[in-house]
Amino acid sequence: MANIKDVAKHLGVSVSTVSRAMNNHPDVREETKLQVMEAIRALNYRPNAIARGLINKKTYTIGLMIPEISDPFFAGLANAVEETFSKQGYQVVYGNTNRDPVKEKQFLSNAIERQFDGLIITPDFLDDTFKELISGLDMPVVFLRRRTPPGISAPYVDVDHYEAATEAVKYLIELGHRQIGFIGMPESSFTGIQRLLGYRDTMWKHGLLSDDSNIVMSGGRNIDCGRRAMSKLYERNPNVTAVFAGNDLLGIGALEWLAQQKIVVPDQISVIGFDNLEYAELHWIQLTTMEQPRAEMGTKAADLLLQMISDKEMTPESELIKARLIVRQSCKALQTTLSI
Amino acid sequence: MANIKDVAKHLGVSVSTVSRAMNNHPDVREETKLQVMEAIRALNYRPNAIARGLINKKTYTIGLMIPEISDPFFAGLANAVEETFSKQGYQVVYGNTNRDPVKEKQFLSNAIERQFDGLIITPDFLDDTFKELISGLDMPVVFLRRRTPPGISAPYVDVDHYEAATEAVKYLIELGHRQIGFIGMPESSFTGIQRLLGYRDTMWKHGLLSDDSNIVMSGGRNIDCGRRAMSKLYERNPNVTAVFAGNDLLGIGALEWLAQQKIVVPDQISVIGFDNLEYAELHWIQLTTMEQPRAEMGTKAADLLLQMISDKEMTPESELIKARLIVRQSCKALQTTLSI
DNA sequence: CTGAAAGCGCTTACAG
DNA sequence: CTGAAAGCGCTTACAG
Missing domain, CATH: 1.10.260.40 (lambda repressor-like DNA-binding domains)
Known part of the structure; x- marks a missing residue:
C-alpha cells in the first residue's frame, strides 16, 4: 500500500x-x-486512519454497549444510534455483552485502549469496579435505557418505566379488570423492578390485590419465559382476567400458552405488553402494548454524545421519554355481569 | 491518561x-x-491500541458487512461471526449497508483506511467498481452467504440455494401437490434467482406448470411483501394448493394474508419457507421450512478468515453448506380425491 | 505557499 | 538483561 x-x-x-x-x-x-x-x-x-488517529487524538469511532443484539428491542435502538453517527462520519462499534459482567468490563477496557471518542452504554452490572472504570474514563459517556448511577456525572436517556407501567395497569382497570396478574423480568433488572412497582402501586391505589398469587417473575425476558410464566400465573390464580407482561416477548409467550390452552384472548383474558416490537403487530398476536420509542431514544442518545464530543466540558441534561399506549386486539372490557 | x-x-x-x-x-x-x-x-x-496497531500493522479488528441487521437471519449470522472472533481477542465492526451500493463501497474504504485485519462480506452489488476495490485490497476477504465473483480469489461460505429449493419443491410434490406457486425475492438477488431456478427446474422435471400464473416476485423480502405477494398469487391462480416462499418472512406474510382470508393452512393450502427463523416456530405460524444453519455458516466463515489472517498466502476452499428440511405444521398431503 | 523537524505512543533490531 | 535510536504513517507549529 x-x-x-x-x-x-x-x-x-x-x-x-x-x-x-x-x-x-x-x-x-x-x-x-x-x-x-x-x-x-x-x-x-x-x-492511514490509525496514524491519523494517533496524532489527532480522534478516532471517529464510538462504542455502543448492548445487552443482547438478538433482542429486537435493542437491535432497533442500535440502528438509530448507528444511523445518526454514520451520517457524521463516525464508525460505531457494537459491544454485545449478553448481560455478562465480564464482557461489560472488557468492553470498557477495549474502548479505552482503542481510543474511542465516546460511549453509549446499557450496562446490567453497576458494581463498584464498573463505576470506578466509568469514573476513570476520560471519554464522554451516555447511558441509554439505563439511569446514571449516583456519583457519576453522565446524562442518560430512558423511558419512565414506572409511569408507563402505571398507565398500562390503569388501562386494564378502566376496562373493568380487577384480578390483574403481572409477569415480570428478573428481579435483577432495574427496568423490570420499575415496571413491577408501577403495577403494584397502581393496584394498591385502586384497592386491588397484588400479592404473590398475581405476580410471577419469569426469570428471563424471552418468549419461552413468557410461556412458562403464564402457565405458572394461571396455576396460582385461575381467576385472573388480565395480565400485564413486563415486555412484549413475555407477552407473546403468554399469548402462546393461552392459545395452546384454548383460552381465548381477549374474550377470556386480556394481555398487555411493553415495547411495541414489530412482532406485536402480527395478525395472530395483535398485542396491545406500551411503546418505547426506540428510534427517538437512540437518536437522542447519539445527539447528546455528539454534543459532548464537540464540547468536552458540557454535560447535557438527561432525557426521560414518555411511553405511549398502543391499543390493538389483546385487551377487552370485562363483562361485569359475568365476573364474580 | x-x-x-x-x-x-x-x-x-x-x-x-x-x-x-x-x-x-x-x-x-x-x-x-x-x-x-x-x-x-x-x-x-x-x-494505546492505536499506537500499537500502527507499528505492528495489526489492529485486531475485522469488518463484517451485513445487508440488513434488522433481518433476523443476518443478525444470527453476525452473532456467530462475532462470537468466534471475540474469543480470539478481535473486535468485529459491523457495516450495515441496507443494500445500498454506496454504503457497501464506503465500508470497504473504511476497512482500508482503518487497517482492518480482514473482512467478511455479504455485498449485494458486485459491479466493476466494487470488484476492483476488492481486488485492490491487500487484506483477506471471505464472502458469506454469497459466491465469490469470477476473477476474484477469495473463499466463500454459502448454502446451496438451488439444491435446497429443489428439495423444498420435491417435498411438496411428494405430498401430492401439483399446482405449486412461488413467492420470490427481487430479481436482483442472486439467492432469490437460485431458489427460483430450483423451483422451476423441479417443476419442469415433474411435468408441472410453472409460468407467470404461479410465480410472483414480491419486490422485497419482508412480511409485508409476503402478504401482498400471496394476495397477488391467489388472484392469478386460485387453484394453487401449495406455495414455496423464497424466505420465511415472505412465508409468514403469506400465512398472514391467508389467515385474514380465512383460508386454512395447511388444510386448504400448504406453505413452505426458507431460513428457519425463530419466528417460524411461533404457535400460530409453525412454518415448515428449509433451514439455513446460521451458526454453522457464521462460524465457518470466521474460521476461514482467521486462517487467512494467520497465513497470508493461503486461500482456503469455499464451503457449500446443505440446507435441511424442517417439518412443522404448514404443509399437508393433498387429498387426491378432492383435487381435480 | 512550501519544507524540515518534532512528535503522537508504541515496538524492536542493535549494541552493550 | 537493559537502553538509545529508529521507525510505523501521519500532522502541524516554525521558519523561510
Whole structure:
C-alpha cells in the first residue's frame, strides 16, 4: 500500500504539502492541490486512519454497549444510534455483552485502549469496579435505557418505566379488570423492578390485590419465559382476567400458552405488553402494548454524545421519554355481569 | 491518561523495558517484570491500541458487512461471526449497508483506511467498481452467504440455494401437490434467482406448470411483501394448493394474508419457507421450512478468515453448506380425491 | 505557499 | 538483561 511518502516522492514535494493538500488546508496553492489529488488517484493512495488517529487524538469511532443484539428491542435502538453517527462520519462499534459482567468490563477496557471518542452504554452490572472504570474514563459517556448511577456525572436517556407501567395497569382497570396478574423480568433488572412497582402501586391505589398469587417473575425476558410464566400465573390464580407482561416477548409467550390452552384472548383474558416490537403487530398476536420509542431514544442518545464530543466540558441534561399506549386486539372490557 | 513514558519515568527504567515487560518478552528479568506490572497498576496505565496497531500493522479488528441487521437471519449470522472472533481477542465492526451500493463501497474504504485485519462480506452489488476495490485490497476477504465473483480469489461460505429449493419443491410434490406457486425475492438477488431456478427446474422435471400464473416476485423480502405477494398469487391462480416462499418472512406474510382470508393452512393450502427463523416456530405460524444453519455458516466463515489472517498466502476452499428440511405444521398431503 | 523537524505512543533490531 | 535510536504513517507549529 502506498503511503504519504510515496505520493510526496512521486510529485517531488514534501509530505507536509501532501498532507495539507489532502486536508484542504487554506494556504496551499490550488494547482498543487490538484496535482496532489491526481497523484493520490494514480497511486491509489489511502490515508492511514490509525496514524491519523494517533496524532489527532480522534478516532471517529464510538462504542455502543448492548445487552443482547438478538433482542429486537435493542437491535432497533442500535440502528438509530448507528444511523445518526454514520451520517457524521463516525464508525460505531457494537459491544454485545449478553448481560455478562465480564464482557461489560472488557468492553470498557477495549474502548479505552482503542481510543474511542465516546460511549453509549446499557450496562446490567453497576458494581463498584464498573463505576470506578466509568469514573476513570476520560471519554464522554451516555447511558441509554439505563439511569446514571449516583456519583457519576453522565446524562442518560430512558423511558419512565414506572409511569408507563402505571398507565398500562390503569388501562386494564378502566376496562373493568380487577384480578390483574403481572409477569415480570428478573428481579435483577432495574427496568423490570420499575415496571413491577408501577403495577403494584397502581393496584394498591385502586384497592386491588397484588400479592404473590398475581405476580410471577419469569426469570428471563424471552418468549419461552413468557410461556412458562403464564402457565405458572394461571396455576396460582385461575381467576385472573388480565395480565400485564413486563415486555412484549413475555407477552407473546403468554399469548402462546393461552392459545395452546384454548383460552381465548381477549374474550377470556386480556394481555398487555411493553415495547411495541414489530412482532406485536402480527395478525395472530395483535398485542396491545406500551411503546418505547426506540428510534427517538437512540437518536437522542447519539445527539447528546455528539454534543459532548464537540464540547468536552458540557454535560447535557438527561432525557426521560414518555411511553405511549398502543391499543390493538389483546385487551377487552370485562363483562361485569359475568365476573364474580 | 498515562502513557508508556510515564511508567518508565516512574520506575526509572527505559520505555523499551516497560514495553518488553508488558509484552512478556522472554529476556527481561522476572523482578523487573513485576515492578513494571506494579507501576502499570499504580498509574492505571492502558497501552494505546492505536499506537500499537500502527507499528505492528495489526489492529485486531475485522469488518463484517451485513445487508440488513434488522433481518433476523443476518443478525444470527453476525452473532456467530462475532462470537468466534471475540474469543480470539478481535473486535468485529459491523457495516450495515441496507443494500445500498454506496454504503457497501464506503465500508470497504473504511476497512482500508482503518487497517482492518480482514473482512467478511455479504455485498449485494458486485459491479466493476466494487470488484476492483476488492481486488485492490491487500487484506483477506471471505464472502458469506454469497459466491465469490469470477476473477476474484477469495473463499466463500454459502448454502446451496438451488439444491435446497429443489428439495423444498420435491417435498411438496411428494405430498401430492401439483399446482405449486412461488413467492420470490427481487430479481436482483442472486439467492432469490437460485431458489427460483430450483423451483422451476423441479417443476419442469415433474411435468408441472410453472409460468407467470404461479410465480410472483414480491419486490422485497419482508412480511409485508409476503402478504401482498400471496394476495397477488391467489388472484392469478386460485387453484394453487401449495406455495414455496423464497424466505420465511415472505412465508409468514403469506400465512398472514391467508389467515385474514380465512383460508386454512395447511388444510386448504400448504406453505413452505426458507431460513428457519425463530419466528417460524411461533404457535400460530409453525412454518415448515428449509433451514439455513446460521451458526454453522457464521462460524465457518470466521474460521476461514482467521486462517487467512494467520497465513497470508493461503486461500482456503469455499464451503457449500446443505440446507435441511424442517417439518412443522404448514404443509399437508393433498387429498387426491378432492383435487381435480 | 512550501519544507524540515518534532512528535503522537508504541515496538524492536542493535549494541552493550 | 537493559537502553538509545529508529521507525510505523501521519500532522502541524516554525521558519523561510
